[in-house]
Amino acid sequence: MSKAAFVAVDWGTSSFRAWLIAADGTELAESRSSEGMLHCATSGFAPVLRAHLTRLAAPMEAPVLICGMAGARQGWVEASYLQTPTRLDALHAGAIRVDTDGDVRILPGLAQARADRPDVMRGEETQLLGVTEADFTGIVCIPGTHSKWIRIENGAVVEFATYMTGELFAVISEHSILKHAVEAEAAEDKSGFAAGLASALASPTSLTNALFRLRAAQLLGFETRSAGAARLSGLLIGNEIADARTRFGADRPVRLIGAGRLGSLYREALTTSGFTVDECDAERASRGGLIKAARQIWGARF
Amino acid sequence: MSKAAFVAVDWGTSSFRAWLIAADGTELAESRSSEGMLHCATSGFAPVLRAHLTRLAAPMEAPVLICGMAGARQGWVEASYLQTPTRLDALHAGAIRVDTDGDVRILPGLAQARADRPDVMRGEETQLLGVTEADFTGIVCIPGTHSKWIRIENGAVVEFATYMTGELFAVISEHSILKHAVEAEAAEDKSGFAAGLASALASPTSLTNALFRLRAAQLLGFETRSAGAARLSGLLIGNEIADARTRFGADRPVRLIGAGRLGSLYREALTTSGFTVDECDAERASRGGLIKAARQIWGARF
Numbered sequence: 001m002s003k004a005a006f007v008a009v010d011w012g013t014s015s016f017r018a019w020l021i022a023a024d025g026t027e028l029a030e031s032r033s034s035e036g037m038l039h040c041a042t043s044g045f046a047p048v049l050r051a052h053l054t055r056l057a058a059p060m061e062a063p064v065l066i067c068g069m070a071g072a073r074q075g076w077v078e079a080s081y082l083q084t085p086t087r088l089d090a091l092h093a094g095a096i097r098v099d100t101d102g103d104v105r106i107l108p109g110l111a112q113a114r115a116d117r118p119d120v121m122r123g124e125e126t127q128l129l130g131v132t133e134a135d136f137t138g139i140v141c142i143p144g145t146h147s148k149w150i151r152i153e154n155g156a157v158v159e160f161a162t163y164m165t166g167e168l169f170a171v172i173s174e175h176s177i178l179k180h181a182v183e184a185e186a187a188e189d190k191s192g193f194a195a196g197l198a199s200a201l202a203s204p205t206s207l208t209n210a211l212f213r214l215r216a217a218q219l220l221g222f223e224t225r226s227a228g229a230a231r232l233s234g235l236l237i238g239n240e241i242a243d244a245r246t247r248f249g250a251d252r253p254v255r256l257i258g259a260g261r262l263g264s265l266y267r268e269a270l271t272t273s274g275f276t277v278d279e280c281d282a283e284r285a286s287r288g289g290l291i292k293a294a295r296q297i298w299g300a301r302f
Numbered sequence: 303m304s305k306a307a308f309v310a311v312d313w314g315t316s317s318f319r320a321w322l323i324a325a326d327g328t329e330l331a332e333s334r335s336s337e338g339m340l341h342c343a344t345s346g347f348a349p350v351l352r353a354h355l356t357r358l359a360a361p362m363e364a365p366v367l368i369c370g371m372a373g374a375r376q377g378w379v380e381a382s383y384l385q386t387p388t389r390l391d392a393l394h395a396g397a398i399r400v401d402t403d404g405d406v407r408i409l410p411g412l413a414q415a416r417a418d419r420p421d422v423m424r425g426e427e428t429q430l431l432g433v434t435e436a437d438f439t440g441i442v443c444i445p446g447t448h449s450k451w452i453r454i455e456n457g458a459v460v461e462f463a464t465y466m467t468g469e470l471f472a473v474i475s476e477h478s479i480l481k482h483a484v485e486a487e488a489a490e491d492k493s494g495f496a497a498g499l500a501s502a503l504a505s506p507t508s509l510t511n512a513l514f515r516l517r518a519a520q521l522l523g524f525e526t527r528s529a530g531a532a533r534l535s536g537l538l539i540g541n542e543i544a545d546a547r548t549r550f551g552a553d554r555p556v557r558l559i560g561a562g563r564l565g566s567l568y569r570e571a572l573t574t575s576g577f578t579v580d581e582c583d584a585e586r587a588s589r590g591g592l593i594k595a596a597r598q599i600w601g602a603r604f
Contacts, residue, residue, distance in 0.1 A: 073521075111518075111521075111522055112518075113522050115519075115524050117515065118515055118518040118519040118521075118522045118524050119514070119515060119518045120518045120521055120522070146479075146514060161511050162511065162514040162515075162518070163510045163511050163514065164478070164479075164510045164511075164513045164514045165510055167478050167479060168474075168478070168510060168513075171473050171474065171477045171478050172470075172473065174477070175473045175476070175477045176466070176469050176470070176473050177448075177466075177469060204506075204507040205506040205507055205541070205544055205545040205548065206545050207509055207510070207541070208465045208466045208467055208470060208509070208538070208541060208542060208545075209463050209464065209465050209466075209542075209545060211466045211470075212421070212448060212464040212465065212466045213419065213420055213421060213464075216413075216414075216420040216421045216422045216464070217417075217420040219375075219413075219420075219422055220413055220415050220420045220422070222417050222420050236510070239507070239509070239510060240510060240511075242507055243507040243508050243510075243511060246507065
């Protein structure tokens, strides 16, 4: 068995994932839970990390590198944003050390500090590092609660945009009148998704009208409730892609950092929208980015 | 004092308003409460109406004409939608009689039963009748939880569109991450509203990105939380108007059926967007429509 070198942690808003990584980059053990930033903000971060290190059987001297919301102002210790444009292989230089047992560091997020397009990310920058070569030029899409689109030129993030797609799906389907139009446990409905997507791509300024039409279509018997969730998903994802396509261009392949069902929906939607898709797994992206940054920080120990 | 002729009722989702109307159309008394459809769906409609009739001191024989959500499927008795295109002065013909004490009737809503643009309204059709002449041709905007835009030709509704503007403002500011970016009791912030409006009009496909930017702008110090609610309102109203302007055209005046602060915001936003605005009061519109329809139903008794 390879010798353990460090612990990689992706500490998000509502999830915690840690991997024990060997000097050659292979994964030796994994530990995950729902102890994300929101959970730890009240119960504390150090005890949660310690419990996972024990579970991983990590050596006492193994350093820990963390990415994600643990570095937010409301997280464990704030790791100030790096400002765009910034090279991804400079991320490690912005890592801050936590005043706790052992060598624990948190990677910074990225800020686009432009008054006309202010934007921020935490965690996705590490995924970007994980899936791009040092001279990468292209567009990356990371679907999620807050979907990100990123333009990278020669290894540097030059521009990005966040869309509230996933969060809007949740609040609209739980708290608006559309809760009567979607089923929580809806089966996958390919034609509903395709119809919502087509509507959004054809008429990208009409989102708030299209949302009401989803309800009206059911009242008038044109649609069924079982297709409601898929149609809502198609509308919101289509609206995101329609805008991003204009801003980031569909003339080159998009690298999609996705996972599971959401990743499949985006693959389908991006292809329908004229993109060539090059797909990477989201967890592998986080882990890969943490390994690259760890090698830059503790290179001598690898 | 003029002789009471009938009782006009605007029975909405969350509000009840009744007026005792004289034969010459003047208002003799008023009674209002928050006993809307949602309240009455569990406690019953008849007792609520009876209590208000007593409060109005309405004569036993005075008939009652109701518009709004009381006629929805989930209301008191369903008054089936009239289908567009339909003349507004034909509304009374679709009124249904309620099986209760006295002569109580409910006006129908309108449905646009087109598979590509399904839409419905209940209550607004009566306001439209109230503010338009028999040969009216033009565009009407009715702001609200579900804002309506209506194209009327020679007294007939030929097309309309509903935007979930008001409801999205509520669910986003209460249930999304933007709850940290808006203050519930925010003072009016004219420049925040104007900035949100300008952003939405300039980039009408970017709503779900603009929503996240509102939060990012505060994190990065470009904006303050006190301006958040006004900016969100400007973004959503601007997004609605940008789409409606394309669909309904800004080449002729828009008749705005508004009230209070929301009416003022729409007046400002419509003017900024290039419309000439002709404003009518929302309650007067409902009452006027009920009076016109009542004269057609019970003409002999006026």
